[in-house]
Amino acid sequence: MSTTHERPHHVVVVGGGFGGLQAVRELRTLPVSITLIDRRSFHLFQPLVYQVATGMLGAGEIAAPLRTIFKQDANVRVLLGEVSGFDLERRRVQVERLPNGDPCHEVPYDTLIVAAGSCYSYFGHDDWRSVAPDVKSLESALVVRRRILTAFEAAEIEQDRERRTEWLTFVVVGAGPTGVELAGQIAEMAKRTLHEEFREVDTRRARVVIVELADRVLPGFPPPLSEKARRALERLGVETFVGHRVVDVDEDGVQVTSPDHAPEAIRARTVMWSAGVEASDLARALAEASGAGPDRGGRVPVGPDLTLRGHPEVVALGDMALVHDAQGRPQPLPGLAPVALQEGRYAARQVANRLHGSTTPPFRYRDKGSLATIGRAKAVADFHRVRLSGLPAWLAWLLVHLFYLIGMQNRLLVLTRWMFSYLTRSGGARLITGSEVSPAAHRPALTVPK
Secondary structure (H helix, E strand, C coil), X not given: CCCCCCCCEEEEEECCCXXXXXXXXXXXXXXXXXXXEECCCEEECHHHHHXXXXXXXXXXXXXXXXXXXXXXXXCEEEEECEEEEEEXXXXXXXXXCCCCCCCCEEEECCEEEECCCEEECCCCCHHHCCCCCECCCHHHHHHXXXXXXXXXXXXXXXXXXXXXXXXXXXXXXXXXXXXHHHHHHHHHHHHHHCCCCCCCCCHHHCEEEEEECCCCCCCCCCHHHHHHHHHHHHHCCEEEEECCEEEEEECCEEEEEECCEEEEEEECCEEEECCCEEECHHHHHHHHHHCCCCCXXXXXXXXXXXXXXXXXXXXXXXXXXXXXXXXXXXXXXXXXXXXXXXHHHHHHHHHHHHHCCCCCCCCCCCCCCEEEEEECCEEEEECCCCEEECHHHHHHHHHHHHHHCCCHHHHHHHHHHHHHHHHXXXXXXXXXXXXXXXXXXXXXXXXXXX
């Protein structure tokens, strides 16, 4: 990375998630020009997307426009478009779907930081996406919210008892933090928030099921905390199907199986997906452009300094990258926001050091712990030496999420919403929007609009 250019050193950052945003925030104080490219105009606080899906929070409360974040930084340019490829030899990024209708645009770079994230994996069954949407993006969260709320509306007018039971059955596939939080929130909403708002149906009779292939919920947590989380879920009425594999998903529900049980069909009109992740398609494109193949999860291999083999000017980070040590051994890191944040800071420090002609030691992830909330005043927290559950863990969860949420306005709005919800047991943004506003009970299922 030469500093002899007459123009400032140009850093292109792909992705406005946790890693990319953190990299830009650190880089903006350096004598460099920065272009941040994202297909969406906002940064999304993904850990709280499930609260949009359940109507606890509004979409605007967990998202911040990228241009607003960097409006005071004259050396930061935001480009709305979708990255479609990389020319590593010419140091160009190809961008498509531009808002002005141009077919393609090339952005040159001196340093490239790619933080394109990941998406949920349906394990080769992409046809399940339409009947079991995830809660990874804001768009899909709004689809899930529409389906959850429409299911209660359908149950209110459904006369057939069996069909009403299907409308009141909700299945969450995957018992990681997102799945546990989603299932717990739906159960609380059905049993403590909605039951006074409906006249013909008792929402407290809703059935919430969470399905997990591992032998316990929250498999990434210590077993004692997983057990506490399971008990908290079951006290809310959530059925935990651990050690079960989903073998089919359709408009009528899911079919699960386990080594000890025969296949079982769970009839449900609302199924949500939060199981497994795979790297963004850009990880494969970047790996192929460098001549290195992606791993089985689609991640691009990077060295201990997060750079691409043969291209020290290209850094990949977050869920899309598989870090290797100096001996070439893979060092898998959890797909969590703290990893991306630390890698984003590291990438910026690496750019600063190279501009000054110095080297940067290999990246080291500092694991500060994990948190997951189950419901009102119910959570688990693993800080390694300290493990919490119940109200103390829930308060820690609140503070951590408020701290990392972007924008003081959003922090105040979310805190106010949470306090009001805690005191009144009421929801927030339970609005049915979009084209699926009518349950149409004669139809076999709801479908995602195309």
